[in-house]
Amino acid sequence: MTWKEIRDECLKLMYSYSKKGSVVPASDGNLKDYILAMPGAANIALYDIARALPDIRKYTVEQEESEAAQEYDMRELTKQNGRIVFMRFADKYADGGVPCAILPDGHTLWVDGAFEGRFHIYYHAAPEEFTDSTPDDYVPELPPGAANLIPFCMASSLFKDDDASIASMLWNEYAQRLEGLWSDAVRAGETEYVCTTGWI
Numbered sequence: 459m460t461w462k463e464i465r466d467e468c469l470k471l472m473y474s475y476s477k478k479g480s481v482v483p484a485s486d487g488n489l490k491d492y493i494l495a496m497p498g499a500a501n502i503a504l505y506d507i508a509r510a511l512p513d514i515r516k517y518t519v520e521q522e523e524s525e526a527a528q529e530y531d532m533r534e535l536t537k538q539n540g541r542i543v544f545m546r547f548a549d550k551y552a553d554g555g556v557p558c559a560i561l562p563d564g565h566t567l568w569v570d571g572a573f574e575g576r577f578h579i580y581y582h583a584a585p586e587e588f589t590d591s592t593p594d595d596y597v598p599e600l601p602p603g604a605a606n607l608i609p610f611c612m613a614s615s616l617f618k619d620d621d622a623s624i625a626s627m628l629w630n631e632y633a634q635r636l637e638g639l640w641s642d643a644v645r646a647g648e649t650e651y652v653c654t655t656g657w658i
Contacts, residue, residue, distance in 0.1 A: 459605040462594035465496055467609035472617065475624050492616050497588040503611035503632070504585040504598070510640045511601045512582040514548050523574035530567045532581055541586075548580035601643070607635045 459467070472492070517536055521528055532544040544565055552558050556577045557570035567579055586598065598605060614628035 461592050461596045464608050468612040471609050471613040475628060495616055496612055497590060499612040499615035500588045500608050502615060503608040506636060507600060507604045508585050510636060511643055514580055515583045516578040516580050518578055520576050521573060524571040527571045528569045531565060533565045543583050545582040545584045548582060551580050553577040603639055607632060
């Protein structure tokens with residue numbers, strides 16, 4: 459789904475779930491407020507999906523032997539155009555045999571200086587957030603079927619100040635779909651997915 463299709467589907471859901479089928483008309487200023495709030499509402503879903511089905515990426519290190527231990531700040535090393543991509547280390551955060559540990563800050567890997575060679579560091583990547591300037595034709599890189607969940611999360615978030623009961627219904631629908639997506643991935647043995655574009 460494109461960003462425009464996601465927004466349009468959100469408005470359709472808001473219309474269909476409203477008690478009188480009365481989403482404010484396009485000429486009404488309230489609709490503009492909804493649209494302005496859509497990126498933030500959509501980003502909630504992006505991070506939920508990223509936690510349920512993490513995008514595992516790897517960073518390659520060539521380390522030379524040294525007397526001092528080496529520290530790799532993954533937030534800095536994996537930045538893309540100034541954007542922090544690192545969310546957290548994967549469960550398997552480094553190749554086997556590498557003497558290493560995660561430092562208390564949660565984003566730096568300590569590696570024994572006596573180790574020499576090439577190895578990979580594995581981490582969960584943060585999703586690219588929607589913004590006010592996201593193009594209409596932008597397609598978020600997500601696991602199959604995940605984009606269909608975003609409008610439900612958006613509609614729930616946008617309704618929460620207007621009608622808590624509708625917001626709750628939409629959120630329950632969203633949560634069930636997210637759980638279903640995760641369950642399907644578990645059965646298929648694909649609870650993690652790997653980015654297929656960009657650098658890895």
